[in-house]
Amino acid sequence: MEDGETNMLENGGSWRPDQFIEEAIAGLNDTVGAGERVVCALSGGLDSTVVAFLLDRAIGERLVAIFVDHGMLRAGEAAEVSELCGQRLRGRFVRIDAGERFLKALRGVTEPEQKRKIIGAEFIKLFKEEALSLGDIAYLAQGTIRSDVVESGAGTKAAIKAHHNVGGLPEELGFKLIEPLRDLYKGRVRRVGEALGLPAAILRRQPFPGPGLAVRIIGEVTAEKVALLQSADAIFREEIAEVGLAEEIWQFFAVLTGVRAVGMKEGARHYGEVVALRAVISEDAMTAGWARLPFDLLQRASERITAEIAAVSRVVYDITAKPPGTIEWE
Numbered sequence: 001m002e003d004g005e006t007n008m009l010e011n012g013g014s015w016r017p018d019q020f021i022e023e024a025i026a027g028l029n030d031t032v033g034a035g036e037r038v039v040c041a042l043s044g045g046l047d048s049t050v051v052a053f054l055l056d057r058a059i060g061e062r063l064v065a066i067f068v069d070h071g072m073l074r075a076g077e078a079a080e081v082s083e084l085c086g087q088r089l090r091g092r093f094v095r096i097d098a099g100e101r102f103l104k105a106l107r108g109v110t111e112p113e114q115k116r117k118i119i120g121a122e123f124i125k126l127f128k129e130e131a132l133s134l135g136d137i138a139y140l141a142q143g144t145i146r147s148d149v150v151e152s153g154a155g156t157k158a159a160i161k162a163h164h165n166v167g168g169l170p171e172e173l174g175f176k177l178i179e180p181l182r183d184l185y186k187g188r189v190r191r192v193g194e195a196l197g198l199p200a201a202i203l204r205r206q207p208f209p210g211p212g213l214a215v216r217i218i219g220e221v222t223a224e225k226v227a228l229l230q231s232a233d234a235i236f237r238e239e240i241a242e243v244g245l246a247e248e249i250w251q252f253f254a255v256l257t258g259v260r261a262v263g264m265k266e267g268a269r270h271y272g273e274v275v276a277l278r279a280v281i282s283e284d285a286m287t288a289g290w291a292r293l294p295f296d297l298l299q300r301a302s303e304r305i306t307a308e309i310a311a312v313s314r315v316v317y318d319i320t321a322k323p324p325g326t327i328e329w330e
């Protein structure tokens, strides 16, 4: 890893978030000329929120943050993002509700990389429409971090997945790109966020893929499947939070496997969906181990998911490390 940085080392040593912030602000002010404006693509995750707050400090009123809600976030998340960023950035925060538009674009699509590409392209179209309506903007800021760069193949590793960030936007819109967190791994980004006064809910937010639940629904994405997965995922999250494990686990979520299995519900044979639960321990998402969750917790999550969601007949737990698996299922 570059300069020997790992999340473990990130918490020690001489690197200081306040110093990073000072230097980043100076750098941003050097780059962005007086009177020039910057648009930031906000996903509500840690990385892009840190970028938005950093830019807020550096250039204030010349920042506009656009949050494209593709309708495939976790339950309650779009509202949380809007509340936090709406308050902090006031008139400089724009939310686009585009769930229906994304679902329409994804109709009939089952191939994972195709889903990513469609979501990326739709995102660019929407973002472009909005950004152009905002007038003269020179720069696009995004929350690319070190592991995105490495996993996308810009480093030494082969490209693994077509990551959906806002790749392609700068060229299309004639923006110049700003990526202030490009050299940091997650641990340092979190420390920068803390120093910038981000609330705990965002600081603790686990990494979430740009294409959202679309890559956790195997096969075609529909509104019904998104709603089902959001419910199962919310139950799993609640149960993990309940036992105080949320912060110890790198990522945990539910997957709608697309497999159907037979079961018994209310004394009758029931043919329903199989939900997989995934919880992984990692330092940087490049490798991961499956979390040894307490059996009681898994049992409660399974009981609640099958009882509270009529369409689900079974719950399974994924015990695959990365490698050979990946963290996401698609």
Ligand code: XMP
Binding pocket: 116, 160, 161, 162, 163, 164, 165, 207, 208, 209, 210, 211, 215, 251, 285, 286, 322, 325, 326, 327, 328, 329, 330
């Ligand atoms: P995998 O599944 O490749 O994931 O082990 C590694 C990390 O990347 C996240 N991920 C994505 N992030 N767009 C993103 O922005 C994507 O298409 C994407 N696919 C995976 C994943 O959640 C994990 O943190």
